[in-house]
Amino acid sequence: MDRTILPNQLRELTMDAALRDMEHPDPRVRSVAADALGSAPPERVEEACAVLRNALDDGRPDVRYSAALSLGELKDREAVDRLIRMVEDRDIMPRQAAAISLGKIGDKAGVEPLIQALEKGSPDVRFQATSSLVELDGVRAVAPLMAALQDRDVEVRGSAAAGLGDLEAHEAADAIALLLGDNHESVAVEAAYALGQLRDPRGLSALVKLTTHRDFGYMVCELLGRMGDRAAVPALERARKKLFLHPLTRVRAAASLIRLGETEPRAHLLRACRSWREDVRGLALELCGEVGGAWALDALMAGLRGKSTDAAVRGLGQLGDASALPVLRQGLNKARDLGDDDLASDIETAIARLEKVK
Secondary structure: OOOOOOOOOOOOOHHHHHHHHHHOOOHHHHHHHHHHHOOHHHHHHHHHHHHHHHHHOOOOHHHHHHHHHHHHHOHHHHHHHHHHHHHHOOOOOHHHHHHHHHHHHOHHHHHHHHHHHHHOOOOOHHHHHHHHHHHHHHHHHHHHHHHHHHOOOHHHHHHHHHHHHOOOHHHHHHHHHHHOOOOHHHHHHHHHHHHHHHOOHHHHHHHHOOOOOOOHHHHHHHHHHHHHHHHHHHHHHHHHHOOOOHHHHHHHHHHHHHHHOOOOOOHEEEEEEOOOOHHHHHHHHHHHHHHHHHHHHHHHHHHHHHOOOHHHHHHHHHHHOOOHHHHHHHHHHHHHHHHHHHHHHHHHHHHHHHHHOO
């Protein structure tokens, strides 16, 4: 009987099955197997990488694509030279995967080839090269990213602006500001967000219009709080009070308002700590730790007894109130007894933070 695991089946590939299926005649099966090898356990990473490096020569682009991405996930430095050559692969998907994986592996040998790709490569590679350069070498990335702000491709311009914002490249502020008038909304938004990361007020007028945007609202509300400009308060209030806006965005807006000195949104954040939605409840508890004071302690302590214990623990660690130490120590013992290693680790981190402020 043919026991090959096909792409549309639900069960995960085991390591042995993946290695076996790398020899399968069906390229769809080989592609799925290459993808699965990217999650190889530590003791079998070397074995997986050897097979994946061979797959970079596969005749099918989807197999080469999956193999390249998996080598990036496994951070295989032996594959760097092959991936550098693959940046000029005849097919789009392998080119993209090679550029992505060079950034993930982190070998500086990839910097110069990616700079050249950003200057002369196809649009798909130029787009991926921007983010990989940020990961590889932030200092050397600035000049080529600034040049890419003038790129004819929309995605490349936006990605370049985003990368310069992530690098906090203040020398690029004037060039980024020119993109606020870009004909493509996505580029203008990336430029505004990058200026916000640089704490440049030129991005503020564009950002305050985006607090209720379906796609950008959440990250914009967070950034406006960190910028520290109270001119953003009215826009953040609109987002917080907009009934049909995503609840996570409304919670984020409330936290940013508190960060900017408003007190009324505290009630919003405290209510959210009791939300029936796990994602809302968890975010609210963590934000209580970030922006809260004594007023947030009871909600966080109650959270320890609820269904979002991990978020409450992280919030207490951030809040910095040492009165929570006895309860956290009890919780640590319980987590250890239950064998909950992730929760125990969160509690240990919180305890270590609180002991520093005692």
